[in-house]
Amino acid sequence: MTGMTVGIVGLGLIGGSLARHLVANGYRVMAWNHRPHPYEQARRDGIVCVDTLEDLAGHPGARPDLIVLCNPLKAMPDMLSRLAPVIDRTATTLTDVGSVKALVRQQVVAAGLGECYVGAHPMTGTERSGFEASDPSLFDYALWAITVDESTDYRRFLVVARMIAEGCANRCIVIDDGTHDRAAALISHMPHVVATALINELTDNPDRNIAAALAAGSWRDMTRVALTDPQRTRAMVDEDAQNVEALLRHMAGRLVAVADALHDGDDRIIGEFFAHGNPFRDYKAACAHNQGETPSTAQIPLDIAHWREQLLESARRGEQVVAWPSDLVAVVERRPAVASAAR
Amino acid sequence: MTGMTVGIVGLGLIGGSLARHLVANGYRVMAWNHRPHPYEQARRDGIVCVDTLEDLAGHPGARPDLIVLCNPLKAMPDMLSRLAPVIDRTATTLTDVGSVKALVRQQVVAAGLGECYVGAHPMTGTERSGFEASDPSLFDYALWAITVDESTDYRRFLVVARMIAEGCANRCIVIDDGTHDRAAALISHMPHVVATALINELTDNPDRNIAAALAAGSWRDMTRVALTDPQRTRAMVDEDAQNVEALLRHMAGRLVAVADALHDGDDRIIGEFFAHGNPFRDYKAACAHNQGETPSTAQIPLDIAHWREQLLESARRGEQVVAWPSDLVAVVERRPAVASAAR
Structure with a gap:
């Protein structure tokens, strides 16, 4: 299985970094990008760049083992509809690196490509974008989520799992789409909304300049993600809307419960609130x-x-x-x- | 006014750092601590250590210009009742470094020391404590809030303001207690509750280990303050309960509004939510x-x-x-x- 041939759709930050990381680990990597501007550098990095997305599907006798969709989520339906007529469903497995998994699977199934699909999400990235910002070390020691459902073929799963373990020297956990999307909402998408709500609260405060002057480490840490591109955050939240909605209601309930306990001077409830996260504190200490x-x-x-x-x-x-x-x-x-x- | 004599009550992290910083800037510093264990090192650092709190008030002809209460907030009523009979209200101004200001002023007034009091809060600190952790550089470039009310004497205010500007080479803003405590609730006390609610949400999630595995920079930043001593956080919140309560209700309202908009697919409200903090983003960029x-x-x-x-x-x-x-x-x-x- 070593010497696998991998086709990369999209040479942005993640696609470019993954392609270069796989080349460094001895894999044969082909790539297509919607604009050819990164090709010159990518070819110097040992990536075989092709002229059309359709070329990436190869031809009889020379099919990639795996195609990895690294394009933006909003381009997914277009990429899938163009791949569907040309991909060799027997020879080639299809995966992606999208940050939400249920939505991508729906789109893959809608394109008639469900049988060759296994979902994936590498936990890496930076706030930069584009091939210029790509860096194979982004994939050093990375953890991936592989997402599967009851229809997932084990052999195809193994193609993706080996690309991660052998082609990337990375770790993985194997979960279903719903578990992935709920966990991502909990540790990323919902907290991004909370951080945004914090800076909105300051912006609305008549003494916002005094508050900003007094702000120190806790405020800086808790609002950092609200300073990144709000359109990108919004897209992330929209794509996982149902899970984010449920968690925002939970969080609002927790905050109101503390407000009520402070109002009533209820020491027991306040004490329980501050102790409740001790298992997570113990985990971090471990x-x-x-x-x-x-x-x-x-x-x-x-x-x-x-x-x-x-x-x-x-x-x-x-x-x-x-x-x-x-x-x-x-x-x-x-x-x-x-x-x-x-x- | 240079060559001011300052008495420090409590040689913990802040009191010790402030005392050493003032000595380095040429002030005469006396100090008392409830236990004498830091005295040996403090004396080597040029701090005059006295045996009793009462000694810190000096004697006729040798009164400190300023006494700075650097003791824990919970010891404040005891410190004030012991100082009240001995302090020279004409010669000596009283200030403190507590993180809430309305409560301290109430306690000062209750002790009959209102006439000589000016509030202060230096925006510095670390998560460590005790004289062993003290470091004069904690006061390099620090910002202080000075808190005043309609009864504050301008000459006394100037004693504190000069200690900050000349004795510490620090900056200050001058505000009232309520403005201070509301701002502190906004940029610190309330966000600490939010961070704690986030780790409670993860702890309660059946897939908490998966979420913890997938957690990256945004989660780490937003929950860091929830990992520090929850008893200390709780005390901070209790001391500013009314302001924290109001802000938690605001925040809950903001989160529910986003949840409702996600539920309804209301793009306008979601767009406004993500754009609303742009003035704060612009401020940080500036x-x-x-x-x-x-x-x-x-x-x-x-x-x-x-x-x-x-x-x-x-x-x-x-x-x-x-x-x-x-x-x-x-x-x-x-x-x-x-x-x-x-x-």
Whole structure:
């Protein structure tokens, strides 16, 4: 499986970094970009650049093992409709790097490409964009989420999993689209809305200049993401709207509960509120404590009828897959886990 | 006024750092701590350590110009009741470094010391504590809030203002207690509650280990302050409960409004939400742009009947006082301001 040929759609920050990282790891990488301006540099980096998206699907006898959609989400339906007539569904597996997974799968299925699709989302990036900003080291030690559903073929899953483990020397967790999108809403999309609400609160305050002058580290950290391109944040939130909506209502409920307890002077509720996150504080302390130590590993023999559930349970325990020594064995690293909250 | 004698109550992180910073700037500094363990090092640092709090009030002919209460807020009533019988109300001005100002003034007035009090709050600190962690450079380039009310004597105010400008080479803004406490709630106390609510949300999530694995920079920044001592955060929130309560209700309203707009697919409201903080984004961009440049300055001649209002308006414009070249002239630095939100 080494020497895999990978086709990259879109040589932006992520596509460019991934292509260069895969070349550095000995993979054959072809790429297409909607504009050819990065091709000169990309060719010097060892990437085979092709003239049309359709060329990326190859021709009989020379099909890529994997096509990775690294285009912006809004271009996805167009890319899929152009690939659908040309892709060899038997030879080539299709994946993507989008930050939401349920929406992309819907679009893939709508294009009639569901049978060859496995979702993926590498947890990396910077606030910059474009091939000029690409950097193969963005994929050093990265964690990916691979997303699968009941129709996912195990062999195709393994093509993506090996590209991550062998082509990128990266780790992965294997989950379903809904779990991915809810988790992404929790740790990123919803907090971006909260950060934006904080700067709106300051902007509306008649003493905003005094508040801004007194602001220190806590304010700076909590509002940093609100300073990045609000249009990009908005798109991210729109694409995961249902999960973000639910979490915003939860958060509003938590804030009102504290407000009520402060109003009533209810020490018990305030005490419980501040103690409730102790499992996460303990988890972070354990992560800091383990830093620099080699995590312990375990082998998980996979049952072809239950591999999805086995890998999801592994992810829920806080494990991450680092290698596939044979087709039905995953090697996982054991990491600290977040305990459930004491009630 | 140079060569001022300052008495410091409490040689913890802030009291110790301030004492050492003042000594380095040529002030005579006396200090008392509730336990004498830092005295040996403090004496080597040039601080005159006294055996009892009462000694800090001095004796006829040798009174400190200023006593700075750097003790924990919870010790404030005890410190004030012990100082009240011994302090020379004519010779000595009383100030403090507490992070809430209305509560401290109430306690000072209750102790019968209102006439000699001027509030202060230096915007500095670390997450460490104790004299061992003290560092005079904590007061390099620091900004202070000085808090005054209609009873504040201008001469006493100037003692504190000069200690800040000349003894510390620091900047200040001059505001009232309510403005200070509302601003502190906005930029620190309320966001601490929000950060705690975020880690509680993760802790309660059945897929918390998956979310924690996928968490990246935005989550780390927005939850950092929730990882510090929750008892300290709780005390900070309790001391400013009314302002925090109001802001939590505002924030909850903003989050519910976005949730409703996502539910309804209301693009106009979502667009307005993400654009609303643009004045703060512009302000941060202006601050970054001006970094390294010397801010322009202006002289404000003060009217003894309206100095409080003049200085409060200056702070509201985003100016900071850097010097007092004569008794009724403040030199302010002009800094970027946050525009009001476009509606």
